[in-house]
Amino acid sequence: MTAAITRSKGFINSSIGLKALMAASGLVYVGFVFVHMLGNLQIFLGAEAINVYAYNLHHTGPMLGKSGAVVWGARIFLLLCLAIHVFTAVKLKKQNWQARPQKYAYSHTIQATIASRYMGFSGLLILVFIVYHLLHFTFMPERFAVAYAPTMEHTIHGTSVAMHNVYGMVVASFQWAPVAIFYIVAQVLLALHLSHAVASVIQTLGFDQESKRARVQQISTAYALLILVGNASIPLAILTGLLQ
Amino acid sequence: MSGGLNLTLRVWRQNGPGDKGRIEEYQAKDINPNKSFLEMLDVVNEGLITSGQDPIEFDHDCREGICGMCSLVINGNPHGPERGTTTCQLHMRSFSDGDVITIEPFRAGAFPVLKDLMVDRSAFDRVTQAGGYVSIRTGAAPDAHATPVGKENADAAFDAATCIGCGACVAACKNASAMLFVGAKVTHLSLLPQGQPEREERARNMVKQMDEEGFGNCTNQYECEAACPKEISRNVISNMNGDFLLASLRK
Numbered sequence: 001m002t003a004a005i006t007r008s009k010g011f012i013n014s015s016i017g018l019k020a021l022m023a024a025s026g027l028v029y030v031g032f033v034f035v036h037m038l039g040n041l042q043i044f045l046g047a048e049a050i051n052v053y054a055y056n057l058h059h060t061g062p063m064l065g066k067s068g069a070v071v072w073g074a075r076i077f078l079l080l081c082l083a084i085h086v087f088t089a090v091k092l093k094k095q096n097w098q099a100r101p102q103k104y105a106y107s108h109t110i111q112a113t114i115a116s117r118y119m120g121f122s123g124l125l126i127l128v129f130i131v132y133h134l135l136h137f138t139f140m141p142e143r144f145a146v147a148y149a150p151t152m153e154h155t156i157h158g159t160s161v162a163m164h165n166v167y168g169m170v171v172a173s174f175q176w177a178p179v180a181i182f183y184i185v186a187q188v189l190l191a192l193h194l195s196h197a198v199a200s201v202i203q204t205l206g207f208d209q210e211s212k213r214a215r216v217q218q219i220s221t222a223y224a225l226l227i228l229v230g231n232a233s234i235p236l237a238i239l240t241g242l243l244q
Numbered sequence: 245m246s247g248g249l250n251l252t253l254r255v256w257r258q259n260g261p262g263d264k265g266r267i268e269e270y271q272a273k274d275i276n277p278n279k280s281f282l283e284m285l286d287v288v289n290e291g292l293i294t295s296g297q298d299p300i301e302f303d304h305d306c307r308e309g310i311c312g313m314c315s316l317v318i319n320g321n322p323h324g325p326e327r328g329t330t331t332c333q334l335h336m337r338s339f340s341d342g343d344v345i346t347i348e349p350f351r352a353g354a355f356p357v358l359k360d361l362m363v364d365r366s367a368f369d370r371v372t373q374a375g376g377y378v379s380i381r382t383g384a385a386p387d388a389h390a391t392p393v394g395k396e397n398a399d400a401a402f403d404a405a406t407c408i409g410c411g412a413c414v415a416a417c418k419n420a421s422a423m424l425f426v427g428a429k430v431t432h433l434s435l436l437p438q439g440q441p442e443r444e445e446r447a448r449n450m451v452k453q454m455d456e457e458g459f460g461n462c463t464n465q466y467e468c469e470a471a472c473p474k475e476i477s478r479n480v481i482s483n484m485n486g487d488f489l490l491a492s493l494r495k
C-alpha cells in the first residue's frame with residue numbers, strides 16, 4: 001500500500017507522468033466537447049427537441065436537487081478532469097520556465113506551429129470561457145442570461161410537463177451580439193487548442209508512427225474544425241436571425 | 245580567392261559561471277566562404293589574441309561532425325541555419341557579406357555556462373549513467389547474426405544511435421527539454437534484443453535522472469527534431485513515453 005503511494009507520487013512528479021495525466025484528462029474533454037456539441041445542435045430541430053432533451057438529461061437517475069444523479073456524476077468527473085488538466089498544465093509550465101532561466105537574445109523557431117505555441121494562452125481563455133459558460137447557462141441563468149420565459153410546456157409520454165426553456169434562454173442570450181461574439185471567439189480558441197491537442201495525445205501516450213503522422217495531424221485539425229463549425233453555428237444562426 | 249565575407253558578430257561573453265555576461269560586437273573581416281564556422285571564429289580569436297584580448301571560448305573537438313562537442317546557437321538556431329549539420333560542418337558560404345550574426349551558448353538551467361560559449365553538458369553523462377547501457381558479458385565480439393534482429397528494428401535502433409549527445413535538442417526546445425536525447429538513448433537500446441532485460445528499468449531511471457537535472461518538459465513542438473544535426477526523429481520521444489508509461493503501470 002505505502003509502496004503503491006510512493007510509486008504514484010513518483011509518477012505524478014515525473015515529467016512524462018504529468019504529461020500523460022494532462023493528455024488523459026484532455027482526452028476526456030475531447031470526447032465531451034463532441035457529445036456536448038451533438039446535444040446542442042438539437043436546437044436546430046426546434047424548441048421542443050432541445051427542451052425535452054435537456055429535461056430528460058436532467059431527470060436521469062435519482063434526483064438530487066434540480067438534476068439527476070447521472071448529471072451530477074458527469075459534472076464531478078468532468079470537474080476532476082479539468083482540475084487535473086489545469087494542475088498538470090500549470091506545474092509543467094512552471095518547470096519549463098525554470099528549465100531555461102536565461103532567455104536567448106535572438107529567438108527563433110523552425111517548425112513549431114502557431115497552435116502549439118499558444119496552448120497555455122488558448123487554454124487559459126478556454127478556462128475563463130468555461131467559468132462564464134457555466135454561470136451563464138447552468139448555475140445562474142437568472143443573473144447572467146438575457147431575460148426569457150423561464151418555462152415551457154411540452155408533452156412527454158402523453159402528459160404535459162412544464163420544463164426549463166433552454167431554447168428561449170439560448171436564443172435570447174445570443175441575440176445580444178457581445179455574448180454571441182464571445183462564444184464564437186471561445187470556439188476559435190478551442191479549435192486552436194484541439195488542433196494541437198489531439199495529435200499531441202498520440203505522441204504523449206507513445207503511439208507515434210512516422211507513416212501515420214501526417215494522417216494523425218489531419219484528423220486532429222479536422223476534428224478541431226468540426227467542433228468549431230458545429231458549436232459556432234448556434235450563436236451565428238441566432239445572431240443572423242436564422243433561429244429565433 | 246576573392247569575395248571574402250565581412251561580418252558583424254554579436255557574441256555572448258561571460259567570464260565564468262558567476263558572471264552576468266553580456267553581448268559584445270566583433271568584426272570578422274575578409275572571411276573565406278569555404279571556411280567552417282569554427283575556423284571563422286579561430287580567425288577572430290587570432291585577432292583578439294594578437295591585440296592582447298581574451299579569445300572567445302567555445303567547445304569543439306573532432307571538427308568532422310561526429311563527436312558532439314561543438315555547440316553554439318547561431319541566430320537562434322542551434323548549430324546554425326543548415327539542417328542536419330553540426331556547427332563544425334557549417335560553412336561560411338551559408339552566410340552573406342554584411343550579415344550580422346548573433347552567437348549564444350546553448351541555454352538551459354541544466355547546462356550552466358562555464359565561459360563565453362562553453363557550457364557544462366555533464367548532465368547528459370549522468371542521464372546516460374542512469375540507464376543508457378546494457379549489462380551483458382563483453383569479451384570477444386559475437387558473430388554478426390548470432391542474435392537475429394528484424395530489419396526495421398535494426399534500422400530504427402541505428403537511427404537513434406546516431407545521436408552524438410551534443411545537446412542541440414535542449415538548446416532548441418523552448419522548455420529546454422532533453423527528451424529527444426533521452427528518447428534516442430532509450431530507443432536505441434530498447435529496440436534490440438540485448439536491451440530487453442533492462443528495458444523498463446532503463447526508461448524509468450533515465451527519465452528520473454533527466455527530471456532531476458532540471459530539464460523541461462516536451463510540449464510537442466518538435467523544434468528538437470528540426471535542430472538535431474543527426475536529424476533524429478521525434479518518434480524516439482514517443483517510444484520513450486511508451487516505455488516509461490508501461491514501466492509505471494507494471495511496477
Ligand code: HEM
Pocket residue numbers: 019022023025026027029030033085086089116119120122123124125126127193194196197198200201202204205462463464
Ligand atoms: C474543453 C477544454 C479542453 C480540452 C478539450 C483540452 C484538451 C487538451 C489535450 C488533449 C491536450 C494534449 C495533451 C498532450 O498530449 O500534451 C491539451 C494540452 C494542454 N492544455 Fe488543454 N484542453 C482543454 C482545456 C484547457 C484549459 C482550460 C487549459 C488551461 C487553463 C488548458 C491548457 C493546456 C495546456 C497548457 C496544454 C499543454 C500543451 C502543450 O503541451 O504545449 N487546456 N489540452
Ligand code: FES
Pocket residue numbers: 303304305306307308309310311312313314330331332333
Ligand atoms: S566538433 Fe565534433 S561534432 Fe562538431
